[in-house]
Amino acid sequence: MQRRVDSSPLGLLPALQSHLWFASCPIELQHALVERGRIRHLRAGESLFARGDVQDGLCCVIAGALMLGSVSPHDGAHRLSLYVEPYHWFGEVALLDNLPRPQDAVAGPDSTVLVVTRAQLEPWLELHPQYWRDLARLACSKMRLMLTALEDNATLPIDQQLARRLLFSVTNFGQATADKVRRRVRVPQEYLARMLGVSRQTINKALRKLETEGVLALHYAEIEVLDLGALAQRAGPVDPGLMRGVSDLGEAHRDA
Numbered sequence: 001m002q003r004r005v006d007s008s009p010l011g012l013l014p015a016l017q018s019h020l021w022f023a024s025c026p027i028e029l030q031h032a033l034v035e036r037g038r039i040r041h042l043r044a045g046e047s048l049f050a051r052g053d054v055q056d057g058l059c060c061v062i063a064g065a066l067m068l069g070s071v072s073p074h075d076g077a078h079r080l081s082l083y084v085e086p087y088h089w090f091g092e093v094a095l096l097d098n099l100p101r102p103q104d105a106v107a108g109p110d111s112t113v114l115v116v117t118r119a120q121l122e123p124w125l126e127l128h129p130q131y132w133r134d135l136a137r138l139a140c141s142k143m144r145l146m147l148t149a150l151e152d153n154a155t156l157p158i159d160q161q162l163a164r165r166l167l168f169s170v171t172n173f174g175q176a177t178a179d180k181v182r183r184r185v186r187v188p189q190e191y192l193a194r195m196l197g198v199s200r201q202t203i204n205k206a207l208r209k210l211e212t213e214g215v216l217a218l219h220y221a222e223i224e225v226l227d228l229g230a231l232a233q234r235a236g237p238v239d240p241g242l243m244r245g246v247s248d249l250g251e252a253h254r255d256a
Contacts (some may be wrong), residue, residue: 001248010035018177020176023090028131029128030099030141032128039113046106047105049105050101051101056095056117058095059089060113061112063111063228064112065085068103068105082173084173089107134241148164159234162206162207164235164238166235168184170228174241183226184222186221187222
């Protein structure tokens with residue numbers, strides 16, 4: 001079946017501005033990205049791009065969620081690094097270095113993605129080279145996130161790693177403004193287990209502990225954060241560069 005491709009309306013702009021990086025970009029760049037983007041609709045399990053692909057567009061999740069990582073050529077299992085929901089931007093690395101995609105992007109549930117291809121964007125950037133730095137800022141935020149995850153995996157107990165992953169999820173990996181922090185995370189426990197490299201049983205045990213402590217409530221394929229301040233406390237100190245949009249997580253929760 002051929003994928004459906006629609007023109008991207010400027011009506012997306014207010015929703016996209018809930019992402020801190022996009023909102024911090026000059027309005028001229030915001031309009032350039034939306035006007036040159038196209039909407040892609042993906043079925044659950046459908047690939048947006050694969051590691052090694054030469055497609056090099058910038059992407060943003062509009063609905064659903066994308067699994068970023070690698071797909072095993074042996075058993076088809078998806079080794080997750082990130083599970084991203086609206087309105088998360090990704091794909092900037094291949095756009096910046098003009099090399100093949102470094103990872104796979106696969107739809108979790110049915111999903112909608114805004115895709116801005118190099119062919120559409122690069123000619124405009126050549127006329128406005130000052131905006132390349134904004135794309136570099138997006139890449140730097142991902143580098144901070146990956147360095148934090150590597151250090152966490154090497155030094156932190158699984159309970160604290162899980163609390164950090166949930167904190168990143170509800171704050172859109174630090175890119176949500178205080179009024180846009182989500183209370184519900186639609187991520188299956190199996191996906192959390194893959195991201196942290198442990199069994200689903202281990203994740204379930206850690207989640208049940210947080211539920212008993214009143215930090216969260218577990219629902220089918222969804223986790224509801226009841227006490228954001230308590231979750232942040234269990235996550236421990238985080239690189240301030242990853243949490244610029246939320247200065248007081250407790251206040252953000254109470255005002256939600």
